Amino acid sequence: MFVLCMENTDNNLESSSDTRNRLLDAAEKLFCQRGFEGTSVRDITAEAGCNIAAVNYYFGSKEKLYEEMFHRRLSEKIQGHMKTIERVCARPDATLEDLLRELVRPTMESALRGDTWSRVVRFLVREALHRRFDRDKIAEELIGKFFERLAAAFQQLLPGLEKRAAWRAALTFESLVMHPILFFEMYDLVLPGFTVEEITEQIVRVGAAGLRSCLKGTAE
Amino acid sequence: MFVLCMENTDNNLESSSDTRNRLLDAAEKLFCQRGFEGTSVRDITAEAGCNIAAVNYYFGSKEKLYEEMFHRRLSEKIQGHMKTIERVCARPDATLEDLLRELVRPTMESALRGDTWSRVVRFLVREALHRRFDRDKIAEELIGKFFERLAAAFQQLLPGLEKRAAWRAALTFESLVMHPILFFEMYDLVLPGFTVEEITEQIVRVGAAGLRSCLKGTAE
DNA sequence: AAGCATATTAAACAAACGTTTTAATCCTGT
DNA sequence: ACAGGATTAAAACGTTTGTTTAATATGCTT
Known part of the structure; x- marks a missing residue:
């Protein structure tokens, strides 16, 4: 577990799972609308259609998700x-x-x-x-x-x-x-x-x- | 109570109490540093040196305090x-x-x-x-x-x-x-x-x- | 089919949030 | 001095926050 969390750049194409990308897209959409602090992890995961834990599973934290996006x-x-x-x-x-x-x-x-x-x-x-x-x-x-x-x-x-x-x-x-x-x-x-x-x-x-x-x- | 909360413009000079102004100054300082959502009511009242309830007492809400400032x-x-x-x-x-x-x-x-x-x-x-x-x-x-x-x-x-x-x-x-x-x-x-x-x-x-x-x- | 790492889920966590309540204190007019 | 409104104080309110846990499901390799 947590293999994808750390240092995932473009070198590993397989690692870009569906949910991961959906999370990035959802985060972008909601962050732009409501700002970082105005958007909750629950909002993002709801928009991406996945579980709350997914953010911490793939990115480690809300902050890291923000940075990558x-x-x-x-x-x-x-x-x-x-x-x-x-x-x-x-x-x-x-x-x-x-x-x-x-x-x-x-x-x-x-x-x-x-x-x-x-x-x-x-x-x-x-x-x-x-x-x-x-x-x-x-x-x-x-x-x-x-x-x-x-x-x-x-x-x-x-x-x-x-x-x-x-x-x-x-x-x-x-x-x-x-x-x-x-x-x-x-x-x-x-x-x-x-x-x-x-x-x-x-x-x-x-x-x-x-x-x-x-x-x-x-x-x- | 709550007489100062509503529609306090400059017509009533007496109503500008010390704490009220200290709250406005503290809010300005902290909002500028950390943004609206990044600043808690507790931060503001601590900076102003007064009780948490003062914000709601003088302005009705954090939002109203922000608007006035x-x-x-x-x-x-x-x-x-x-x-x-x-x-x-x-x-x-x-x-x-x-x-x-x-x-x-x-x-x-x-x-x-x-x-x-x-x-x-x-x-x-x-x-x-x-x-x-x-x-x-x-x-x-x-x-x-x-x-x-x-x-x-x-x-x-x-x-x-x-x-x-x-x-x-x-x-x-x-x-x-x-x-x-x-x-x-x-x-x-x-x-x-x-x-x-x-x-x-x-x-x-x-x-x-x-x-x-x-x-x-x-x-x- | 069994084994195993990966992925997803529901539930719970403690902490922080804005707001409210209730009681105590201060200050002023009489 | 005292009554009464204005102000401050401590404590608790119910939510919401990001994160974690532990269990389950999935998919691939052997």
Whole structure:
């Protein structure tokens, strides 16, 4: 017993039992809706259609189940963005606007659709605000790699951009993307009937102009 | 008994007893640290140095205590920003950069100091993401008024800016300010040793360039 | 078919939760 | 000084929490 609990990564395909995956899916759904503390183990096992003891049998604790689900989604999300950057940057005629648009549009479509994707992001942020970043080395490394790649892409598309300015630009760009995801309801309140096009073009326009302004202004 | 529980606004100065205020302060401190569900009534009363029953005696429930603390801080925060806007806009020679800088710098100082102010903002956001906006009419109105004023200020400082473009600009600007507050740890990771000056000037520079770009580009 | 590790189940665990009750204490107006 | 409402206090309320136990069921190998 308890063989599956410890260190189950993707090396052992057989170990991904049905109930195990159903638990991960149920946890994701309910955690996103009600948060970590707002979701009980009984809720999760009911949603997954299995016994209460299953969570501790497969993951050891509610906390470990949360961590596995969290890291799975975070790495999925970041790897998707990484591929987009690679794809756009490979094109010889790629512009800054191209990159921004290709990163922003799918994200905004997801947010306006209100699908699992964007709700997971909101949950990730909510939990990241709650449980401190600096304790989670896995998340820290994933995010670090992503910003490194994004900053490099900005340096490629904006020749002459200094390294630190590129990092600042990467953070600033993420500001613009994150906000509509987090505060979707407010956007609907302030900009009634807003569309994917409108918000995407706003971010691309402001982002491009803002990032180009980083070229001229030097860091003090 | 229970006379203080119901509808205690500022009209009755006598009703603000010591324990009542100590409970509000303790709740603020602990809610910001551990979240609503992560904080027990026993924690709060221990911090405030009073009996467990005091929460239900003064506020009726843990939920009501939370609401009062939430709205108190939110309106404080927003009124402060409103006054800043009024002050800057009253100056005849005021520029867009002036307004942005005066809104951003105190907020960034607060965030880097890591004082109560910024931790409250993080908590407000965390809880706003959790408990849906559209249920809270008070918060909805406060935020609506603030964005209305900010959009008007942008129209004043950027002549020719269309109304809807001004609302978009207001939301976009808030993106830039909110992000460093929420993800302070990430900024320290990506931009080691970053200062108030650096981040303030980045936001002002990008914000001003971005917002001016809203003048040219029309909404589709 | 027997043996055995794996998987699932029902039941119970102690601990922590928000809230309530009841009694004691404090403070103020007369 | 005393009456009476406002406040504090200790204790217990009934739930719900995450976790564990011990028994049963399942599926594969020999």
